[in-house]
Amino acid sequence: MVDATMKSDVAAMRADKRGSLQRTFQRKSTIAFLMTLPLILLIATLVLYPAFYAVHLAMLNKTMERFVGLSNFTFLFKRETFWMVVMQSCIFAITAVFFKAIIGFIVAHLVHNIPDKGQRKWRGMLLVPWVIPPAMSTLAWLWLFDPSYSAFNWILESIGLSGVPWLGDVYWARFCVILVNVWIGAPFFMIMYLAALKSVPDQLYEAAKIDGANWWQTMRFVTIPMMRNIIMITALFSTIVTFANFDIVRVLTRGDPLDQTHVFATWAFRLGIEGGDIPLGASISLFMVPILTVGAIFILRDIVKRGNEA
Amino acid sequence: MSRKRISRRRFIAGSVATAAAIAAPHVSTSHAAGSLSLGMWDHWVPGGNKIFDGIAQDWATKEKVNLTIDYLSTQGNKLLLTIAAEAQARSGHDVMDFSAWEPAQYVRHLEPVGDVMKEVLATNGPITEAMQYIGTFTGDWNVVPSTRGSLILPPCTRIDYLKQHAGIDVQAMFPAGKDPTPDAANWTWDAFLLAAEKCHKAGASFGLPLGATTDSLDWVGALFSAYGAALVDAKGNINVKSDEVGQVLEYAKRLFAFLPPDVASWDNASNNKWLLSGKGALIFNPPSTWVVAKRDAPDIAAKLWTHAMPKGPKGRLAPLLPRYQGLWNFSKNKSAAKSLLVHINKPDNIRKIVAGAAGYDIPPYQKLLDYKVWDEQGPPAGTLSHYPNRGDQKNVMPCSPAPPQIASQLYTNAVMPKMIVRIGRGESIDKTLAWAASEIEGYTRQ
Structure with a gap:
């Protein structure tokens, strides 16, 4: 039992x-x-x-035989060139993202106002700079800025003006790398903003019109609030990607003249791979991680908060 | 229980047999069938790889070794990145091709090759000092100097422009197939400055790059060495504020005024394009520019002459851009690799390599500079006659005699060209020297 x-x-x-x-x-x-x-x-x-592994590398000595804690970072903080690269990376990223956002916003509105029939053609054409691999399109830009064969200088000289040292002068060189970044990145903003514009209900515009809102008021109180989340997310992603940019500066100037167009990635490559100091290169590339992470957390939290409120 | 006595002789024989059995899988003599892989620099001159393939595969067939050769381009730093990855992973090719400073950066991962060099030097004779500087900085040879890809960067000059604008006949000073004439003694850095000024005023500036590229570093390094200006001495002491450095910077400031305005951002192709466009009177380059001109701009090629460097207070020094072959210490087939390295460097094979690259490659052995290949190039006939050292010219490694680990940082970060750009753009010499001292201090960190 x-x-x-x-x-x-x-x-x-x-x-x-x-x-x-x-x-x-x-x-x-x-x-x-x-x-x-x-x-x-x-x-x-x-x-x-x-x-x-990058964090581990950043904590080794130059010959990668010894653990040195944070001394690579403290070493960098004492270098004049490091702070110059920090400043340049900020100028590069902030200026480029600002212009990409402005151009993307304007072009998205222009495309949105094109009748549906012809819109696809324009969307496709405007996306071309973003679709071409940046290393290749930057090479084409390099030829346009070339000291011996620059097409821009040829045009300037043919109308009696003197040529511009596009990549030889510090300010022109910075302008050139930002210009190419904007040219490549603006279509991404355009397509994101266009998608956001298309999702704004027509009734809101009709209501605004009935209320007598002018163009600016419609933009301020209808369009922008409805696009806000997309604007924030696009700006955030673009800022991260632009801060981490390598190919444009590498192909166009390699950081010249006088290191004054270097950004974090290109300077990390110069010191880490070309100079054989991999731990220092890893430290440079990790420098922006905490700052961007904090920025990302705040922006994403704000987006989630507003999503919940809605 | 019976105990078996082991004789001393039997014990030794047994020990040797056991050791051999353990070691056998790891030892592949050059005569044993095994495999070997090479990561070689992808030659710029068409046909340069094919010649090397033939030489190496002949050896492999004879030694019954399964040989694989990968040609890795320096375009996009493919070779550099492969070296870095293999050193990190401690795996990859057995033999790698290194450029100037990489042996110093990866010395911990390299197998000493003193035994290889002993055999090579016995057949080829003494090697140039500039090649030894990096090859032997630890005392023993770390890498084997390579003929393939090693080059110097002497002036490549427009014969007509120099004659017309500066009154200098480079062909008369450096005649085809002959040693330099006594007139060559007047070819100094001062004469160079005067010629640069006259050509600039005539609209045909010298194309001297000052960016962070090898072409920039090489001519600037040779200029500094010709004035005896070493930023760091052989013991690693920072020596920025010396009279020689001050003197060379004063000189460079005057020269900078006669250069195209954007030289600070020129890459390794910019000076070639400058000469090929017909705008330039002189650049510092190996014969690749002339080879390309022969193909794309034959009229310009027929007016080019490669010749010796200007002479400075410390001599006539031509910048060397060497290549080496190194054997990873994690290679599984070291004995076969060493046998191949000896084979590649036999005089007959070096002759084939030089001929196959139309004289682009320079053997690092003075005894082997008597090949006719350079005299036979043209048009104009004998244009490369003075590409290898002739007369009083010697080679110098830019940034030497600093310890290679520091020199490699000086080179990579282009400290010397940047100093010239700074003072050329109006910065005071004192400020430039202070900046350089601070930068170099950072490179001495361990």
Whole structure:
């Protein structure tokens, strides 16, 4: 009798266990986790591991034999060139993002006002700079600015003006790298803003019109508030990508003249790979991570907050 | 229980056999079938790789080694990035091709090759001092100097412009197939400055780059060395505020005024394009510019003459841009690699390499500079006769004699060209020297 009871208990426990396992696997969260597992592994391998490895590298000495803590960073803080690169990266990123946003905003409105029939053509053409690999399009720009064969200088000289040292003068060189970045990046803003514009309900514009709102009031109280989240997210992503830019400066100026067009990535490459000081290069490339992270947290929190309010 | 006595002889024989059995999988003599992989610099001269392929594969067939050669371009820093990745991963090719400063940067990962160099030097004779500077800075040879890809950057001059605007006949000073004439003694850095001024005023400026590129560093390094201006001495002491440095900066300030306005951002192609466009009277470059001109602008090519550097207070010094082959210390087939390195550097093979690259490559051995390949190039006939050292010209490694780890930073960060640009744009010499001292102080960090 006791035996029979024990046997039935064990069977019940087994059935219970099977049942709970089954329930676990049937749970939506488990299925979701399993389905995202490949992506999690991919991110862990391709993002988290390199990120932590970069932190590890940044804490080694020049010959990578000794742990030196944060002394690579304290060394950098004492270098005049480092602070120059910080300033240049900020000028580069802030100016470029500002102009990309302005141009993207204006062009998005222009495209939005084109009748649907011809709009696709314009959208496709305007996206071309963003679609071409930046290293290739920057090479074309390099030829346009070339000291011997510059097409721009040829035009200037043919109308009696003197040529411009596009990449040889500090201010012109900075202008050129920002110009190319804006040329490549503005279509991204344009397409994001266009998508946002299309999602604004027509009724809001009709209501504004009935209320007698003029163009500026419609823009201020309808269009911009409705686009705000997209504007913030686009600006945030673009700022991060622009701060991390490498190819434009590398192809166009390599940081010249006098290091005055270097940004974090190009200077990190110069010191880390070309100069054989990988820990210092890693430290330079990690410098912006905490600042951008804090910025990203605030902006994303604001977006989520407004999303919840809505 | 019987105990078996082991004789001393049997013990030694047994030990040797055991050691051999353990080591056998890791030792591949050059005669054993094994595999070897080379990461070689992708030659700019068409056909340069094919010649090397032939030489290396002949050896591989004879030694029954499965040889793989990957040609890695310096375009986009592919070679540099591969070296960095392989050193980090401690895996990859067995033998890598290194440019000037990489042996110093990766010395911890390199197998000493003194035994290879002993054999090479026995057949090829003494090697130039400039090549030894990086190759032996730890005492033993860390890398094997390469003929393939090693070059110097002497002036490549428009014969007509120099004659017309500056009254200098470079062909008369450096005649084809002959040593320099006594007139060449007048070819000094002072004469160079005067010629630069006259050509600039005539609208044909010298194309001397001052960006952070090898072409800039090389001619500026040679100028500094010709004046005896070393920013860091052989012991690593910062020596920025010396009379020689002051003297060379005064000179460079005057020269800067006669250069095109955007030289501070020129890359390695800009000076070539400057000469090919017909605007320039002189650049410092290996014969690649002339080779391209021969193909794309034959009229200009026929007016180009490569010749010796101007002479300074410390001599006539031509900048060397060397290449080396290094053997990773994690290679699995070191003995085969060493055998191949000896084979590549046999005089007959060096002759083939030089001929295959139309004289672009310069052997680092004085004894092997008697090849006719340079005299045979044209038009104009003998245009490369004075590409290798002739007369009193010697080679110099820019930024030497600083310890290579510091020199590589001076070179990579282009400290000397930046000093010239700074003073050229009106900064005081004192301020420029203070900036340079502060920069170099950072490079001495361990």
